Amino acid sequence: MLKFDEELFLNLVEKEGLAFRGQIEEIVDGITKRGYSNIFLIGAGGTIAMMYPYEYILKSNSTIDVHAEIAAEFMVMNHKHFSKDSVCIFTSVSGTTQETVAAAEYCKEKGATTIALVAEPNTPLTQIADYCITTGSETHSFDTFFMLLYMVVFRFMHNNNEFPQYEQFTNEVSLLPRAILDAVKSFDKKAEEFAITHKDTDYHMMVGSGNLWGNTYSYAMCILEEMQWIQAKSIHAAEFFHGTLELVVEDTSVILIKGEDETRPLMDRVERFVEKISKNITVIDTKSFEMEGISEEFRKHFSVSINWSVLSRISVYLERERNHPLTLRRYYRQMEY
Amino acid sequence: MLKFDEELFLNLVEKEGLAFRGQIEEIVDGITKRGYSNIFLIGAGGTIAMMYPYEYILKSNSTIDVHAEIAAEFMVMNHKHFSKDSVCIFTSVSGTTQETVAAAEYCKEKGATTIALVAEPNTPLTQIADYCITTGSETHSFDTFFMLLYMVVFRFMHNNNEFPQYEQFTNEVSLLPRAILDAVKSFDKKAEEFAITHKDTDYHMMVGSGNLWGNTYSYAMCILEEMQWIQAKSIHAAEFFHGTLELVVEDTSVILIKGEDETRPLMDRVERFVEKISKNITVIDTKSFEMEGISEEFRKHFSVSINWSVLSRISVYLERERNHPLTLRRYYRQMEY
Incomplete structure (x- = not known):
């Protein structure tokens, strides 16, 4: 396929991507244990759009209070549901997206818990976030981010006693890279x-x-x-x-x-x-x-x-x-x- | 001004519109007294768009849990924050907008409290809603709806001890029709x-x-x-x-x-x-x-x-x-x- 290296895809998304499961569970379990009031999914352009599915999934499947907010607006609007007890989740390919970096700094200053998924290591966002998963490659980064967000969101739901099928689901997450590859080939x-x-x-x-x-x-x-x-x-x-x-x-x-x-x-x-x-x-x-x-x-x-x-x-x-x-x-x- | 009858505007929006204040306060105070878990602002097209400002205002000024949802999606998505303790607010000029009427029926069946602002009397939505403000005229109905929504939303905030300036605000609402008229003329x-x-x-x-x-x-x-x-x-x-x-x-x-x-x-x-x-x-x-x-x-x-x-x-x-x-x-x- 034009501009698609299957081996590289499987290496990045399947081999390296799936390996973050343990780290994600540890992060989410730690936050759940300490307690939190709600989840903010924050981004700009492609990265807020990437959050909308997970906001929808949470609203349709969970009583966890969730807010997807555009970074630049979030920083000025004085959101009354945001507090030090909020969990704020960000993604950025470059780790430098201006509004996302500023919003993560803002959340951290206010004492909230910040989680970031970033492709490029040693970038501003990787430094700011309390918890950062650094995937290491811009190639296929959205595929990896989507997969990691499933792990994050469904783990929060599982820990909230709303998703008993978590083990089965996570096993299926591990089949997702091959399913993507098949879909891409057939399309x-x-x-x-x-x-x-x-x-x-x-x-x-x-x-x-x-x-x-x-x-x-x-x-x-x-x-x-x-x-x-x-x-x-x-x-x-x-x-x-x-x-x-x-x-x-x-x-x-x-x-x-x-x-x-x-x-x-x-x-x-x-x-x-x-x-x-x-x-x-x-x-x-x-x-x-x-x-x-x-x-x-x-x-x-x-x-x-x-x-x-x-x-x-x-x-x-x-x-x-x-x-x-x-x-x-x-x-x-x-x-x- | 082309297609703008100033006297009619003032009669509909100022004289008749402002007269709903007492009725709205009674409705909102009654609901507050009985208790509610959250507010759903529901509509389609122009009437969901009309709700977005109030969702923003609530998020920026209040801890009341608020959700603005598109009617047709709301009915299928199985929203986990919606329950019999929700307050659901609708507007419709005609009182017949298909999705809005269906969503109001759905909310009522589930035991939630429904409030509707409708222009046309004796239409499906006026029959369904637990509380209905029927303004009586399609002309300038959006101006009237916006004004009534200020009254509704800020009364909920006031009752939630988050808006001590309520009296002053409501006095200013009564100046709004003239302010609109001046703005329209100057624009x-x-x-x-x-x-x-x-x-x-x-x-x-x-x-x-x-x-x-x-x-x-x-x-x-x-x-x-x-x-x-x-x-x-x-x-x-x-x-x-x-x-x-x-x-x-x-x-x-x-x-x-x-x-x-x-x-x-x-x-x-x-x-x-x-x-x-x-x-x-x-x-x-x-x-x-x-x-x-x-x-x-x-x-x-x-x-x-x-x-x-x-x-x-x-x-x-x-x-x-x-x-x-x-x-x-x-x-x-x-x-x-």
């Missing part, structure tokens, strides 16, 4: 076709829901807009019929991000509607992937990770077809503002 | 100019933050997209630098929705950036309105209401300049889906 041709078909498309609607809303929001903003300079509107499936639907015409590109959680019927409804109007629909559905060894019960959770990995295949082909490097920026980190 | 010319300048603009970015994020999201989706069929991307100011900024070029229309809460510096930062790139910026800033009699301390809260009322002036001129009625729909309530 790769479709990703390439999408990029060829859409190399000149200048506007996409992306619709998602539930635990895939974060990926939908993120792919539109951080990949299509930021990395390809293509207009993209992300719309929640439950909101689609309250405005954006009116823009759909025969040639509108609509990308449906379908997963397997409780909100799937909302996506089905959008799909039924757009099928009547547009001839330009792309359905990316985790149901089409085998996820070998993953139980029916947990497929919905792992869909987050699977979905992000297959979306990423579209990116590499868009880059090639559009001759537009994913790293090219007009402004971000190119100028002061 | 009207600018609204008309915007519509003339932008009658052929086919894409706008709208940036907002804090308690004005809801208006930003709503104006893009429910007015520009739904009622004018113009592409519009709403971006939170704290997220703007993580993607969408890369699309800004010299002629990009960027609409900045500025208020007066703690997040204003985030908007200032976006403004400094876009000023360097685009020659096509519209700043809509509540600071430019007098709000006579409103104290410095509370201006930030009333900005929500003021901002929505002036944005609505743009709508009537867009309708005229573009010869596109605000009521025209391709699909919504025109077909089954």
Whole structure:
């Protein structure tokens, strides 16, 4: 596959990634033992979007009080649920994302407990966090982060006596890297076709829901807009019929991000509607992937990770077809503002 | 002013709207006395967007547990913080919005307390809610709803011993209709100019933050997209630098929705950036309105209401300049889906 080294992937995500399980359990168990009032998931752009699935999963499965907050807003809003008893979780590939680093410093100063997942070692965020998992490589860092966040979040739920299936779940986490690899391979041709078909498309609607809303929001903003300079509107499936639907015409590109959680019927409804109007629909559905060894019960959770990995295949082909490097920026980190 | 009857406005919002104060206090005091675990603000499209300011205000000013949830998603997600002890608040102009009515029924069946603000009397939502304020007129209903929501939310905070300034605040609420009218009058010319300048603009970015994020999201989706069929991307100011900024070029229309809460510096930062790139910026800033009699301390809260009322002036001129009625729909309530 283009720009995908299978051996490197398995080495980074499966071998090295899974090895953090013991460390994560130790961190979460220690925090649970000392007690905490709530969990704050904090990030900016791709890293707050990465937290939305876990906020959704916690709200749908746990009584733990959880808040996903955008870093820069969190720091000024005087959030009344935040205190020294909060647990604040951050991720950053570079370890230098300005707002995330500032928010972690802020949380630490206020006496809260901070946990960070960082790819690059010896960076500001690794220094600040009380607990830091440093994965060591920017390559496939989102795949690893998603996997580690499953471990963190479900361990908190387990310790809160809300997830007796923890052992089984964690065993299935260990199957996730292979499931991702299979999904990526089976989707790769479709990703390439999408990029060829859409190399000149200048506007996409992306619709998602539930635990895939974060990926939908993120792919539109951080990949299509930021990395390809293509207009993209992300719309929640439950909101689609309250405005954006009116823009759909025969040639509108609509990308449906379908997963397997409780909100799937909302996506089905959008799909039924757009099928009547547009001839330009792309359905990316985790149901089409085998996820070998993953139980029916947990497929919905792992869909987050699977979905992000297959979306990423579209990116590499868009880059090639559009001759537009994913790293090219007009402004971000190119100028002061 | 075009399509604005001042006398009717004052009659509906000031005279009739303010008269609900006693009824609202009675409802909220009764609920407080019986006890409740948390507040759910539930809606779809414009009515969930209308709740976001109050979610923000509660998070920033109160320890009351609050959740703003999209109606259709809320009904399927199995929200673990929702219970018979929850207070669920809804608004609907027509009283018939499909998802809102269904969600209110769901909440009532589960034994939760339901409060609804509805414009049209004798409609499904007025029948379902335990407590219903029926305002009686669709005209200016959003202005009235915003005002009543201030009363509801700040009364809950007051009863929770978190808002000793309640009397002063409520006295200022009674000045709000006149402040809105003054703002609308002073903005009207600018609204008309915007519509003339932008009658052929086919894409706008709208940036907002804090308690004005809801208006930003709503104006893009429910007015520009739904009622004018113009592409519009709403971006939170704290997220703007993580993607969408890369699309800004010299002629990009960027609409900045500025208020007066703690997040204003985030908007200032976006403004400094876009000023360097685009020659096509519209700043809509509540600071430019007098709000006579409103104290410095509370201006930030009333900005929500003021901002929505002036944005609505743009709508009537867009309708005229573009010869596109605000009521025209391709699909919504025109077909089954």
